[in-house]
Amino acid sequence: MSSVQKRAGLLLLLGVSAAAVMAQTVETGARQSSTTQAYQAYQSATPSYSSGIAADIERWSALRQTDSLPFSSYSSFLLSHRGWPGEAAMRRAAEQRSATEAVSPSEALRFFTVFPPLTAAGHAQMAFALQAGGRADEARAAARRAWTSGVMPVELEQRLLGAFGSSFTASDHDQRMDVLLGNGDSQSAARALAWASPVRRPLFQARLALQTRAPDAASQAAALDSASRRDGGLLLDQAVWLRATNQPAAARSLLASRARLDRPLASPARYLDTALTLARGAANDNQWTQVYGIASKVDDIYPAGTDVSDQPYGERDDYTSLTWLGGMAAMFHLGRPADAARLFELYARAARSPQTRAKGFYWAARAANAAGNPTQASAWLEQAAASPDQFYGQLALERLGRQVTPPPVPLPVDPADRAAFAARPLAQAVRYLGSVGRRSDQTLFVRALAEQLQDDRERALAGEFGRSIGRLDVGVWAAREARTGGETFYARSAFPEVTIPPAYARHWALAHGIIRQESSFERTAVSNAGARGLMQLMPGTARQTAGRVGVPYELGRLTEDPGYNVLLGSHYVSQLMDEWGGNAVLVAAAYNAGSGNVRRWLAANGDPRSPGADVVRWIEEIPFSETRNYVQRVLENTVVYDVMNPNRGSAPVRNRLTYYLGQSPRG
Known part of the structure; x- marks a missing residue:
C-alpha cells in the first residue's frame, strides 16, 4: 500500500469525507513540489559525494x-x-x-x-x-x-x-596563583606557592587554607591586611568555605554586602557559579534584599570594558541567570523598577543570541515603564523587536503597535552556487550518511554544516539542500546557528511545513509550532527519554492515542511514517486543547511536562487564565527551566506559522501572540 493510500485510509477512519481526503492528497502534492524541485536541482548539480x-x-x-x-x-x-x-x-x-x-x-x-x-x-x-x-x-x-x-x-x-x-616575572607567578586558585586547583597552587611574590604570598596561603579546609583557615584570613581582605578571590574562597562549614546565611551576607573589588577576578566563572547558588538559596528563603545585593555586584568582576557576551557559554549563562534573578527580585519583591531595569539591561547585553537579548530588553522596557521612563522603555522595545521570530521580540512588536510578518521566500538560487554548496565536504558527508542510514551521525553533520553558514544566501542554499535529501531540519538548524552567532535568519526555509490531517486543521499553527521545537522536523528523531518522530511521542502516549483514533499502534511507524506520527500527535494536541480549555500556554506546558505538573503549578502560582493575570510572568515562574523555554519557543513558532497558515489561522490579524497567550500581557 502506498503512503498516500495509507494516509487516505487513516483520514477515512477519522470520519473525513472522500472529498476532504482528495483535497488533503492534493495539498500534500502541492507542498511536496518545492521539495521535488530541490531534489532534482541538487541531483543535477554535482555527484552525490566523493569516493573518499x-x-x-x-x-x-x-x-x-x-x-x-x-x-x-x-x-x-x-x-x-x-x-x-x-x-x-x-x-x-x-x-x-x-x-x-x-x-x-x-x-x-x-x-x-x-x-x-x-x-x-x-x-x-x-x-x-x-x-x-x-x-x-x-x-x-x-x-x-x-x-x-x-x-x-x-x-x-x-x-x-x-x-x-x-x-x-613575579607578576607572572602571581597571575598563575590567581588562576589556579580561581579554578579551585589547590594541588597545583600549593606547588606554585613558592614562586609567588612575598607581598601576595600571605593572601595566597590564606586562600589555600580556605580551599583545603585547614583548621586555622579563618584566622589566616582574618590576619590579612585590609587591602588583601578586599581581594575578590579571597571573598570567593571565604563564601565557599562558609557554605562548606554549614554557614549559608553568612556566605550570602558576605557577597551581598561586599565592597567594590580592588582588581577584577582571575576566574570570574567560579565566582558567578557560587554567587548564583547563594542567590538562589536566598530566593528560596524569600530573602529578596540579599538576592538583589548579590546579583547587583557584577560590574567589578571583569576588567573595565569587558564584553561579557564574548565569554564562554557556561560563564555567560551564570551571569545572565544571576542578573535575571536580581532583576526579578528588584521588580516584583522590592519595588525598585529602576534597579531592575539596570540588571535586565546587563542581562541583555551579556547575551549573544537574539533570543536572550530580546528577553532582556523587553523586561528592561517593562521595568523602565514602571519606573516612569517611557522614552527609555521605547528604545529598549525597539531593540527587542529586532527579533520577530522570538517570543519577546514578538511581544515587543505588539507593544510598539506592529505585527509579525510572514517569513520571506528565498530568492532563486544560482546553479553555480548550488553546485559549489553541494560539493562542500560537509554537505557530501551529510548526503553519504543519509544514503547508508546513519541518521544520528548525519544529524551531527547537519548541525556542523549549519554552524559554518556565513550569510543568508548560504542559509537559503542549506535549506534547499536539506529539502533535496529529506532533511527539513537543515533549514531550522541554519536559523538556530545564526541565532547562536547573534544574527536572525527569518526566512521561509527556516519554517518547514508538513501536512496536518483536516480533522485537526484548526490546530495547524500550534501543531507546527510543537514539531519545530520537538524534532526540528527530523522525522527519525529519538530523544534520550525515548520520545519518537516529528512530534516526539512517547510510546505509551502513542499507543493510547492510536486506540482513541482507531488505528493500529505500530512503534516503528512513529519514526518511519511522518503522516502516522503527525496524525497521532495532532490528535494528542487536540485532546490537550480540550483538557485545558483551548489555552495554548497550558497545552504547550502539558505537552512538555505532563498535565499533572501543570495542575501543580496552577495550584502554586495561580491560573494564568484568570482576569488580570500576568501571563508572561506566570510562564517565567514555571519551575522547570526546560518547560519555561519550551513554552516560549512553541508560542513564538506558532505565531510565525499562524501568519503562514494556508487556512488563514484562527488568531486575529493583530496581536497574534497575545491571542495565543490567552489575554493581554500586563505592564
Whole structure:
C-alpha cells in the first residue's frame, strides 16, 4: 500500500469525507513540489559525494571514540577536515598528546598556527616549537601564556620552568596563583606557592587554607591586611568555605554586602557559579534584599570594558541567570523598577543570541515603564523587536503597535552556487550518511554544516539542500546557528511545513509550532527519554492515542511514517486543547511536562487564565527551566506559522501572540 493510500485510509477512519481526503492528497502534492524541485536541482548539480568520503567518516568515527591516539592522527585529520563535528574535543586530545609525545617543532607549529592552543599544555608545546625554530621572543610570550593559563602535568611544569623560568616575572607567578586558585586547583597552587611574590604570598596561603579546609583557615584570613581582605578571590574562597562549614546565611551576607573589588577576578566563572547558588538559596528563603545585593555586584568582576557576551557559554549563562534573578527580585519583591531595569539591561547585553537579548530588553522596557521612563522603555522595545521570530521580540512588536510578518521566500538560487554548496565536504558527508542510514551521525553533520553558514544566501542554499535529501531540519538548524552567532535568519526555509490531517486543521499553527521545537522536523528523531518522530511521542502516549483514533499502534511507524506520527500527535494536541480549555500556554506546558505538573503549578502560582493575570510572568515562574523555554519557543513558532497558515489561522490579524497567550500581557 502506498503512503498516500495509507494516509487516505487513516483520514477515512477519522470520519473525513472522500472529498476532504482528495483535497488533503492534493495539498500534500502541492507542498511536496518545492521539495521535488530541490531534489532534482541538487541531483543535477554535482555527484552525490566523493569516493573518499566514506573513509574520511570512518577516520572521524575512530578519532571521536578515544583521546589516546597519536598526536599526528588528530592533527592530520583536523588540518584537512576543518569544522567537522567534535572538532574542539579532538583539538584538546591533540594538545594533551603533544605534551606526552616527541612531536617535531615543525609539526607542532603547523598545527598550532591553524588551531591556536586551547589549553596550558598546548601553549607550552607552542612555546617549545617556537624556541626550536629560533623565534625566541615569540617563544617567551607563548611560555608566559602557558604558565598563566592554569593546570598542566607536573612534568610539563618542570620542563617549562627549566626552559623559560628565568623569563617569568613575579607578576607572572602571581597571575598563575590567581588562576589556579580561581579554578579551585589547590594541588597545583600549593606547588606554585613558592614562586609567588612575598607581598601576595600571605593572601595566597590564606586562600589555600580556605580551599583545603585547614583548621586555622579563618584566622589566616582574618590576619590579612585590609587591602588583601578586599581581594575578590579571597571573598570567593571565604563564601565557599562558609557554605562548606554549614554557614549559608553568612556566605550570602558576605557577597551581598561586599565592597567594590580592588582588581577584577582571575576566574570570574567560579565566582558567578557560587554567587548564583547563594542567590538562589536566598530566593528560596524569600530573602529578596540579599538576592538583589548579590546579583547587583557584577560590574567589578571583569576588567573595565569587558564584553561579557564574548565569554564562554557556561560563564555567560551564570551571569545572565544571576542578573535575571536580581532583576526579578528588584521588580516584583522590592519595588525598585529602576534597579531592575539596570540588571535586565546587563542581562541583555551579556547575551549573544537574539533570543536572550530580546528577553532582556523587553523586561528592561517593562521595568523602565514602571519606573516612569517611557522614552527609555521605547528604545529598549525597539531593540527587542529586532527579533520577530522570538517570543519577546514578538511581544515587543505588539507593544510598539506592529505585527509579525510572514517569513520571506528565498530568492532563486544560482546553479553555480548550488553546485559549489553541494560539493562542500560537509554537505557530501551529510548526503553519504543519509544514503547508508546513519541518521544520528548525519544529524551531527547537519548541525556542523549549519554552524559554518556565513550569510543568508548560504542559509537559503542549506535549506534547499536539506529539502533535496529529506532533511527539513537543515533549514531550522541554519536559523538556530545564526541565532547562536547573534544574527536572525527569518526566512521561509527556516519554517518547514508538513501536512496536518483536516480533522485537526484548526490546530495547524500550534501543531507546527510543537514539531519545530520537538524534532526540528527530523522525522527519525529519538530523544534520550525515548520520545519518537516529528512530534516526539512517547510510546505509551502513542499507543493510547492510536486506540482513541482507531488505528493500529505500530512503534516503528512513529519514526518511519511522518503522516502516522503527525496524525497521532495532532490528535494528542487536540485532546490537550480540550483538557485545558483551548489555552495554548497550558497545552504547550502539558505537552512538555505532563498535565499533572501543570495542575501543580496552577495550584502554586495561580491560573494564568484568570482576569488580570500576568501571563508572561506566570510562564517565567514555571519551575522547570526546560518547560519555561519550551513554552516560549512553541508560542513564538506558532505565531510565525499562524501568519503562514494556508487556512488563514484562527488568531486575529493583530496581536497574534497575545491571542495565543490567552489575554493581554500586563505592564
